[in-house]
Amino acid sequence: MTSTAAEARFDVLAVGNAIVDVLALTDDAFLDEHGMAKGGMQLIDDVVVHRLYDAMPPGVEVSGGSAANTVVGVASFGGRVAFIGRVADDQLGEVFAHDIRNAGVHFEPVAAAAGGPATARCLILVTPDAQRTMNTYLGASATIGPADIDPELVASAAVLYVEGYLWDQPDAKAAILTAMDASKAAGRKVAFTLSDSFCVDRHRREFLGLLDSHVDILFANEDEICSLFEADTFEEAVEKLNGSVSLACLTRSEKGSMIIESGVQRVGVPAHPVDEVVDTTGAGDLYAAGVLYGLSTGRDLAAAARLGSLAASEIISHLGPRPQRSLSELAVEFDL
Amino acid sequence: MTSTAAEARFDVLAVGNAIVDVLALTDDAFLDEHGMAKGGMQLIDDVVVHRLYDAMPPGVEVSGGSAANTVVGVASFGGRVAFIGRVADDQLGEVFAHDIRNAGVHFEPVAAAAGGPATARCLILVTPDAQRTMNTYLGASATIGPADIDPELVASAAVLYVEGYLWDQPDAKAAILTAMDASKAAGRKVAFTLSDSFCVDRHRREFLGLLDSHVDILFANEDEICSLFEADTFEEAVEKLNGSVSLACLTRSEKGSMIIESGVQRVGVPAHPVDEVVDTTGAGDLYAAGVLYGLSTGRDLAAAARLGSLAASEIISHLGPRPQRSLSELAVEFDL
Numbered sequence: 094m095t096s097t098a099a100e101a102r103f104d105v106l107a108v109g110n111a112i113v114d115v116l117a118l119t120d121d122a123f124l125d126e127h128g129m130a131k132g133g134m135q136l137i138d139d140v141v142v143h144r145l146y147d148a149m150p151p152g153v154e155v156s157g158g159s160a161a162n163t164v165v166g167v168a169s170f171g172g173r174v175a176f177i178g179r180v181a182d183d184q185l186g187e188v189f190a191h192d193i194r195n196a197g198v199h200f201e202p203v204a205a206a207a208g209g210p211a212t213a214r215c216l217i218l219v220t221p222d223a224q225r226t227m228n229t230y231l232g233a234s235a236t237i238g239p240a241d242i243d244p245e246l247v248a249s250a251a252v253l254y255v256e257g258y259l260w261d262q263p264d265a266k267a268a269i270l271t272a273m274d275a276s277k278a279a280g281r282k283v284a285f286t287l288s289d290s291f292c293v294d295r296h297r298r299e300f301l302g303l304l305d306s307h308v309d310i311l312f313a314n315e316d317e318i319c320s321l322f323e324a325d326t327f328e329e330a331v332e333k334l335n336g337s338v339s340l341a342c343l344t345r346s347e348k349g350s351m352i353i354e355s356g357v358q359r360v361g362v363p364a365h366p367v368d369e370v371v372d373t374t375g376a377g378d379l380y381a382a383g384v385l386y387g388l389s390t391g392r393d394l395a396a397a398a399r400l401g402s403l404a405a406s407e408i409i410s411h412l413g414p415r416p417q418r419s420l421s422e423l424a425v426e427f428d429l
Numbered sequence: 430m431t432s433t434a435a436e437a438r439f440d441v442l443a444v445g446n447a448i449v450d451v452l453a454l455t456d457d458a459f460l461d462e463h464g465m466a467k468g469g470m471q472l473i474d475d476v477v478v479h480r481l482y483d484a485m486p487p488g489v490e491v492s493g494g495s496a497a498n499t500v501v502g503v504a505s506f507g508g509r510v511a512f513i514g515r516v517a518d519d520q521l522g523e524v525f526a527h528d529i530r531n532a533g534v535h536f537e538p539v540a541a542a543a544g545g546p547a548t549a550r551c552l553i554l555v556t557p558d559a560q561r562t563m564n565t566y567l568g569a570s571a572t573i574g575p576a577d578i579d580p581e582l583v584a585s586a587a588v589l590y591v592e593g594y595l596w597d598q599p600d601a602k603a604a605i606l607t608a609m610d611a612s613k614a615a616g617r618k619v620a621f622t623l624s625d626s627f628c629v630d631r632h633r634r635e636f637l638g639l640l641d642s643h644v645d646i647l648f649a650n651e652d653e654i655c656s657l658f659e660a661d662t663f664e665e666a667v668e669k670l671n672g673s674v675s676l677a678c679l680t681r682s683e684k685g686s687m688i689i690e691s692g693v694q695r696v697g698v699p700a701h702p703v704d705e706v707v708d709t710t711g712a713g714d715l716y717a718a719g720v721l722y723g724l725s726t727g728r729d730l731a732a733a734a735r736l737g738s739l740a741a742s743e744i745i746s747h748l749g750p751r752p753q754r755s756l757s758e759l760a761v762e763f764d765l
Binding site: 118146147149150151152153154155156165183184185188191192193195196211411412413415417 | 485489520532547753
């Protein structure tokens, strides 16, 4: 994570969807009834979001968004972070901006056009097995474009972190490429998360191209990395990775995680124990937070992965994808 | 709880503030810095609500409102309930209406005037001792008035349940009196919660008058009942109650609760054990839910109080004042 570029103002700058999550506890029958693929993320429009919201049980609103959750996690560890994403000038936009800023993240929302779409909402159904199934109305978040990317801000961050989810929107995709080019030009590192196996399915060829051209650090779970390489097993996917990125950080739920350096050195770390798994929303996002914070502080791969497991364990012990405890205090408590 | 009036359509109809809570974990220093009385509720205007929100840590949004929490609790036990309160036509109003309806509560919001105040928000600071300190911007909720009270709806409920907090607004106070008169006229019961010791301080004489003229069932915690009777000890307050209401249901946090019938028969019940107390927001509201549900199903006072303790134990084990588990399932689990 050392860089020959000028000293960085931020450890991580994330570009992602600016979303407020609406989480509700439900059962598998509800998912079946509404035709949802359990554990997945589907995009819905503003008609469906209202219809589904009308049908779902009472909820809890918590700021979310995959990359946003990650930088909030890094901030909770004590890292210096920034976020780029779009909200509307409405109550949920105020909630998102408040929560991310007061978590210690530098965030300057671009003024949204009046009369435009509302702030993004993700309706998340949490089943008794703690699995989350997501239905995202992107709204204002999808209006992000290259103009939102400030090259100076990108150049001031040691790592640029981008979520694959953004690839679904043409303007957002252009924004990512602008940001990745700016990061490369400044001699910084680019980190990318595959986000979702269905998302990988939609964009496999382009994601593989990104790995070759732009990405230094890849985050993925088992399903996503298997989908990317069309592999039947985790081991097969790992073989196919074959050094295409400097660092591949792969999560395997209760089986822990593995970081692979240059396709060669493999570091495996077990999952951090949890009393009761309540809601897995944000588990991967917070794993990435721990790893990125660990690397930014010069820890070795195993120590960074353990911070990732620790952060993930905090997030899955309660409803919602933002930490309810200080991750820096938790790291001290567990001697990490 | 039997009535000579026509068979009731609802077990409980509540009239109260329609509020979305914004809960954040903080420390005692934050309360001191912002001049808050720990454990209390203060009303704030729309300037202060934004200033305080800017200062407070990231939050979680959950529908709240004292009497609204109570009827949601009764619904979760399986009771038939309705709610009267005012929201604005905004995102938080949509959240409030969604959550209360989909919890099984009959709720028909009155269309708010365009350009009027926003939906009520309560900024709640939760300290490490799980105590909650509340700062309420009443907004649209305070615009409730006698016209919101449908006498037929009131007459159709076996019990009218009203929160003392409403007494702070002249129009809301008039609405309460309209509702209480309609309930009495229909031969129904009136239940009233004192809400907050500072609220009792502001309205002591009027609350004492209400007890004599309208209230059949009183809910209060130790501080509130002591404040009402200007008593130094719980025992002194109980002496002074002296049969002024048919039923007084008094909560004493970890010391459990006591129900006093006609100033004579006393039934004490211990607090239901909890692994970890996270946030006491809504504890009194949910105790009332258990008692009201117990009475509506013909249980004796001790059994009703135990349901109250059970519901309170569920609510204090997580952030927010609405149940995250089915209270009817929990009652079965604990053989109540």
